Amino acid sequence: MTLQSWGPSGQICVVGVGCTDYGGDYRPSGGLVDAYTYAARAFAQALADSGHAREDIDGLIVGPTLSTQRTGEILGLKYLTWGDQGDAMTAIAKAVQAIWSGMATTVALVYGNDQRSSRVIYGGQGADGRRFLPYTYFAPWGLTSQGALYALMTQRYLELHGHSPDALAPVAIGQRAFASLNPRAVMRMALDDKTYRAAPYISQPLRLYDYCLVNDGGVSLIVTSRDNLRSKDAAPVAIEAIARRDLVDEATSLRPRLIDFYHTGHRAVAECVYGICGIGPEDVKCVQIYDSFSCHVLFALEGFGFCPLGEAPIYLTEKGIGPGGNLAINTSGGHLSESYMQGWNHQFEAVQQVRGVCGPRQVDEHEYVQYISDVGGEVISIIYRGCS
Amino acid sequence: MSELPIRPRGAFNAYDEPLWRSAAGHALALQCCDECGRYRYPSAVACPDCLSFSCSWTEISGYGRLKAWTVIHKQYFPDLATPYCVCVVEIDEGPLLTGNVPVSAIDALRLEQRMQIWYEDVIHDNGEHRTLFQWRPVAE
Numbered sequence: 001m002t003l004q005s006w007g008p009s010g011q012i013c014v015v016g017v018g019c020t021d022y023g024g025d026y027r028p029s030g031g032l033v034d035a036y037t038y039a040a041r042a043f044a045q046a047l048a049d050s051g052h053a054r055e056d057i058d059g060l061i062v063g064p065t066l067s068t069q070r071t072g073e074i075l076g077l078k079y080l081t082w083g084d085q086g087d088a089m090t091a092i093a094k095a096v097q098a099i100w101s102g103m104a105t106t107v108a109l110v111y112g113n114d115q116r117s118s119r120v121i122y123g124g125q126g127a128d129g130r131r132f133l134p135y136t137y138f139a140p141w142g143l144t145s146q147g148a149l150y151a152l153m154t155q156r157y158l159e160l161h162g163h164s165p166d167a168l169a170p171v172a173i174g175q176r177a178f179a180s181l182n183p184r185a186v187m188r189m190a191l192d193d194k195t196y197r198a199a200p201y202i203s204q205p206l207r208l209y210d211y212c213l214v215n216d217g218g219v220s221l222i223v224t225s226r227d228n229l230r231s232k233d234a235a236p237v238a239i240e241a242i243a244r245r246d247l248v249d250e251a252t253s254l255r256p257r258l259i260d261f262y263h264t265g266h267r268a269v270a271e272c273v274y275g276i277c278g279i280g281p282e283d284v285k286c287v288q289i290y291d292s293f294s295c296h297v298l299f300a301l302e303g304f305g306f307c308p309l310g311e312a313p314i315y316l317t318e319k320g321i322g323p324g325g326n327l328a329i330n331t332s333g334g335h336l337s338e339s340y341m342q343g344w345n346h347q348f349e350a351v352q353q354v355r356g357v358c359g360p361r362q363v364d365e366h367e368y369v370q371y372i373s374d375v376g377g378e379v380i381s382i383i384y385r386g387c388s
Numbered sequence: 389m390s391e392l393p394i395r396p397r398g399a400f401n402a403y404d405e406p407l408w409r410s411a412a413g414h415a416l417a418l419q420c421c422d423e424c425g426r427y428r429y430p431s432a433v434a435c436p437d438c439l440s441f442s443c444s445w446t447e448i449s450g451y452g453r454l455k456a457w458t459v460i461h462k463q464y465f466p467d468l469a470t471p472y473c474v475c476v477v478e479i480d481e482g483p484l485l486t487g488n489v490p491v492s493a494i495d496a497l498r499l500e501q502r503m504q505i506w507y508e509d510v511i512h513d514n515g516e517h518r519t520l521f522q523w524r525p526v527a528e
Binding site: 123124125129133136137138139140141142143144145148151152153155156159160200201202203204205249250252253254255258259 | 395396397398399400429430436455456457458459460461462464465468472474476478483484485486487488499510518520
């Protein structure tokens with residue numbers, strides 16, 4: 001199914017964004033913190049950025065770590081006609097749906113996570129399989145971590161196409177270079193090839209720097225319709241296209257991941273979002289890719305048609321994906337180096353890149369900023385564009 | 389004190405019960421749809437191809453092809469010493485099944501290699517016994 005015209009296209013905008021100081025909060029301050037701490041700080045910033053008053057907010061969508069009701073209570077949102085919960089990309093889609101359907105006019109998206117200070121463990125006995133069964137089903141064989149599942153996928157990819165494990169290095173190195181230009185990022189020290197290769201394997205072929213951070217933080221966005229703009233300063237950013245394709249057949253036993261590399265989803269979503277905008281991947285100069293692990297970047301580049309199948313490693317080194325490269329990927333440093341906000345910091349960065357306010361890491365000469373994720377075989381892409 | 393290796397328990401559902409009984413008998417069986425013949429794994433109430441609620445537990449041949457592997461270096465479980473290797477095999481009947489391969493065998497692994505099932509008795513830390521199915525390369 002393709003969507004050659006999408007009703008909400010360009011009609012609904014992100015009008016405010018906020019986030020916390022990831023790098024600053026990485027050093028324990030001894031102050032009181034929980035997930036709501038970061039959520040509230042980010043919301044206050046986003047609201048100020050949006051020019052809206054708190055009384056205007058009639059929709060609230062929170063991330064998976066928060067309760068909708070408790071968040072609304074803490075933030076004093078007393079006029080909600082729509083409340084929901086979702087991951088970053090789903091939250092954007094749900095905000096569009098709420099506004100487009102007339103069930104809300106001005107939606108706050110709020111995320112906060114205290115995973116580092118509360119010592120969350122990913123994988124092993126702490127694995128949570130409620131949303132994705134493969135995180136716990138294979139525990140008897142010692143397979144529970146998201147990293148190991150992606151390592152299986154990447155190892156197969158490298159074997160199939162005859163690439164060395166070092167093929168992944170440009171992702172971590174390029175994103176770290178962007179993070180070095182980002183005052184908020186957790187990891188800012190330059191990463192070179194030698195340091196990357198010297199780091200231990202966690203689950204082969206993925207090394208330490210191929211894994212995302214685990215850190216505290218919050219992100220918030222305010223979304224409303226184009227005819228409801230309030231801010232005098234911050235530019236609104238239009239949501240031009242959203243599409244999604246879920247690969248569920250044999251998802252638990254990892255077929256979409258291992259055999260398909262999620263490409264069926266990538267292709268279907270690419271056709272939709274590019275079709276809606278009337279563009280192709282060659283028109284995208286700045287892309288935010290959900291990078292719980294560096295390998296996501298390779299599979300997205302191939303699946304969305306930035307380069308031929310099997311050739312992402314060549315693309316990475318020949319075209320360049322860091323500052324000054326041919327295609328700017330994860331321009332804040334992404335999950336690997338800026339902050340692991342489960343896709344929420346990617347939405348923030350996409351908006352800021354469209355607005356042109358990213359300073360030294362600003363990508364010039366682009367009209368669209370694309371977001372891509374394929375976590376667990378749920379492929380989603382969002383295309384943002386300036387409101388003309 | 390048991391001499392069996394201690395292994396974590398997985399998140400199994402009610403429909404996995406016959407699967408584990410068949411493994412204990414060293415004759416792994418999976419659900420085969422009575423309407424369309426599709427084998428499915430993990431175990432479930434219905435067939436994803438034709439939605440039939442009727443299936444028969446059918447012993448698999450025990451052969452397949454190696455599709456992926458990874459060597460895990462991080463200690464996720466106290467009783468699983470690192471490094472250890474996890475592999476995924478596509479059995480001749482269709483589904484993908486997981487297993488462990490000895491780290492000493494890593495260098496000889498090749499994609500699409502023929503693999504054969506074997507059975508390993510383990511115990512969970514609640515005392516529950518289990519027979520895991522594992523994979524090794526078919527002897528050339």
